């Protein structure tokens with residue numbers, strides 16, 4: 735999971751994007767009139783490594799250093815950094831998770847149930863906004879290679895669904 739070092743704001747609480755001509759404006763964090771638009775790379779720390787998301791215009795405060803990303807851009811920013819971390823850490827990509835889930839014939843909720851993770855988690859992995867942990871990553875790899883193990887986790891194939899059902903004939 736990304737550290738949230740770049741401050742995030744709820745879109746419903748944020749005013750419309752300010753004109754460049756009004757820079758600098760008052761920083762919401764420190765209160766100093768030192769906030770401006772910036773397209774400098776945003777730094778995120780994941781498992782002790784720093785990853786940069788480049789090309790995202792965001793608010794930056796020259797006084798306190800706070801970076802604030804618009805809520806509507808946050809998914810895209812998170813996807814960039816988690817994709818980079820996935821590559822570094824050798825984790826399944828978001829596309830691979832989507833593919834293995836389909837290969838196993840599971841809905842997102844069913845895969846969550848098998849892995850013992852919370853509701854909505856698999857959707858966030860597949861959208862690429864959240865990085866799956868090492869344990870879940872390895873378990874998914876095992877299941878992808880050995881779908882016959884699904885019943886060990888309590889999965890009961892439904893009629894006509896999934897390769898496990900097909901394999902049994």
Ligand SMILES: [Zn+2]
Pocket residue numbers: 761762763764765766768795796797798799800
């Ligand atoms: Zn500030």
